[in-house]
Amino acid sequence: MDYMLRATAGDGQIQAFACVTRETVETARMCHDTSPVVTAALGRLLSAVAMMGWQMKSEKDQLTLIIRGDGPITKITADADCDGNVWGFAENSQVELPPKAAGKLDVAGAVGKGTLQVIQNLGMKEPYIGNSELVSGEIAEDLAYYYTVSEQLPSAVSLGVLVDTDCSVKAAGGFIFHMMPGATEETAIKLQDKIMAFPSVTTYLSEEHTPEDMLEALLGDMDLQILDKREIRFHCNCSREKVTNALRSLSREDLLELADEKEDIELRCDCCNKKYIYTSEELTKLAQEAVPRVK
Numbered sequence: 001m002d003y004m005l006r007a008t009a010g011d012g013q014i015q016a017f018a019c020v021t022r023e024t025v026e027t028a029r030m031c032h033d034t035s036p037v038v039t040a041a042l043g044r045l046l047s048a049v050a051m052m053g054w055q056m057k058s059e060k061d062q063l064t065l066i067i068r069g070d071g072p073i074t075k076i077t078a079d080a081d082c083d084g085n086v087w088g089f090a091e092n093s094q095v096e097l098p099p100k101a102a103g104k105l106d107v108a109g110a111v112g113k114g115t116l117q118v119i120q121n122l123g124m125k126e127p128y129i130g131n132s133e134l135v136s137g138e139i140a141e142d143l144a145y146y147y148t149v150s151e152q153l154p155s156a157v158s159l160g161v162l163v164d165t166d167c168s169v170k171a172a173g174g175f176i177f178h179m180m181p182g183a184t185e186e187t188a189i190k191l192q193d194k195i196m197a198f199p200s201v202t203t204y205l206s207e208e209h210t211p212e213d214m215l216e217a218l219l220g221d222m223d224l225q226i227l228d229k230r231e232i233r234f235h236c237n238c239s240r241e242k243v244t245n246a247l248r249s250l251s252r253e254d255l256l257e258l259a260d261e262k263e264d265i266e267l268r269c270d271c272c273n274k275k276y277i278y279t280s281e282e283l284t285k286l287a288q289e290a291v292p293r294v295k
């Protein structure tokens, strides 16, 4: 089971999140049939959005992270609610790039230069939108930069996805640490040293370590207190009803045109790739209920 932890350390100076997301990223890979480098990029963003979504205030809030870059993936979107449900997709899921040195997947090369957008949908209120430049395209560093510059919240972010030789996900997870207002320089330096000495998240998690172990290794001597735990799962909340409602927004003429096709119409959800099939009869019925196009 995938899950995340929320913790504090250093007498409240550090707010910490850590997660394991192997099953979630593997589900995303199977839904979208992603190539290894896209599995890694999407998996890193899904791990981050799960931990970031948990930081929202209300149960109705939703968080969206969008990475747009000039690399071959072009765009990755990841969404989360505050309850550990995540979903998302990459614009080009089949990108293949030669690995970097040491067999590492070239996520930065696949993403390229561009921007990170953070959208908090706060129920009925106007969404809160933050933007920052990508500093490396490796995603974790880009998120740390976003927090530090756009949110004035100095943060350390580490995310990793290890893809096995059969392309399945062997390990995935990460952590986000925020230096809270009032944190001392001494604490920041101590944490930085710990993180520098820590192996990569993927190495660590593939050695059967848990998020608890990860927090203990990094913050164990800084008065670590684990406060809460929450399950993470890849779960898209699309439904036939929602797709039908989207179809209802089309004009009568457009729906009749669709109904005229010989084959059934297949609509796919971007976020989970689930298929929704509509027959000509169903589309004709929707057309009869629809308003004619405004001339």
Ligand SMILES: [Zn+2]
Binding pocket: 236, 237, 238, 239, 269, 270, 271, 272, 273, 274
């Ligand atoms: Zn869906």
